[in-house]
């Protein structure tokens with residue numbers, strides 16, 4: 573008959589947790605809040621298990637046992653709070669974990685106060701830890717704000733197993749104390765808990781690393797598509813999006829247009845006010861584009877001091893209205909923010925033939941922009957006079 577030695581399993585698990593706590597920051601890096609929360613959660617869980625094992629070295633019910641066991645409960649439950657924060661962040665939500673945090677506080681306080689009553693403390697601690705995990709499972713099951721991988725379901729499985737075993741321990745400890753008189757004894761529920769804790773630890777680590785990899789992939793995607801200085805799309809990402817939008821607008825016979833914008837005398841701005849203020853002018857301009865854009869408008873930094881907007885569902889009048897809103901926004905904001913008025917020239921184009929590509933639209937808009945510059949800057953011209961009728 574196979575003998576399952578409960579204390580050895582718990583010691584092995586605590587050792588694994590300790591090794592993970594030390595090595596995880598090295599492999600994962602402390603790159604963002606979610607990673608730091610996950611690492612803090614694992615460190616606290618390790619501290620909790622170490623305290624629990626240390627408590628068994630002292631006389632049962634004595635002050636050292638009382639202190640170390642209560643500390644263990646505080647660490648384990650707050651470790652779960654930090655892990656829950658990481659899960660929230662990885663799902664694209666804010667790190668709100670009020671309910672698990674409140675359960676951690678209430679559970680630890682009640683455990684410390686009622687420590688002398690074995691049935692109470694075991695029922696209370698295990699029951700509330702199970703409830704705390706249940707709140708985390710429910711949150712994980714809610715639809716995430718970001719497209720996340722299957723790690724979410726892996727965590728749901730791991731946590732649900734832990735929750736079920738904790739709930740059993742709560743019931744046995746509180747109502748069938750004779751069958752569950754201590755934590756490290758060779759009782760079936762202890763053996764199941766020790767085995768499941770070990771295997772769930774391995775699976776949870778895999779899920780955490782997968783979640784972290786998901787996030788790293790999202791960061792890379794963002795870096796590859798967003799202009800670092802202004803926060804709007806870069807040219808490559810915009811061209812991809814604009815080509816798809818143009819194809820759709822041709823298919824569904826919807827109007828669409830391109831507005832190519834170039835800041836006026838930007839070299840002079842850099843020369844007179846310095847490169848840093850030049851950068852701020854670019855950021856302000858991008859903020860203006862975002863402020864006046866509506867759903868369906870996609871703007872990007874086309875390069876240097878040149879920007880581009882694709883206006884879905886917009887005819888020429890709507891594009892000129894966008895342009896007027898932008899000029900008004902800049903008139904209000906550029907002087908107070910920069911100390912000088914920021915102006916731009918722009919060219920507008922819309923498709924003539926179904927086969928017109930986004931590159932052709934941009935080429936024609938660039939010709940109109942060139943004419944606007946030649947006419948003295950600070951104005952927006954359309955490529956052909958008949959566009960105004962579209």
Ligand SMILES: Nc1nc2c(ncn2[C@@H]2O[C@H](COP(=O)(O)OP(=O)(O)OP(=O)(O)O)[C@@H](O)[C@H]2O)c(=O)[nH]1
Nearest residue numbers: 834835836837838839840842847850851876877945
């Ligand atoms: N501060 C800053 N300047 C930039 C950036 N990218 C490009 N520039 C500057 O933008 C200036 C563009 O100058 P030009 O192409 O001569 O255009 P301009 O001075 O705006 O003249 P017009 O377009 O004819 O009105 C150059 O001096 C570039 O160095 C940037 O990221 N930050």
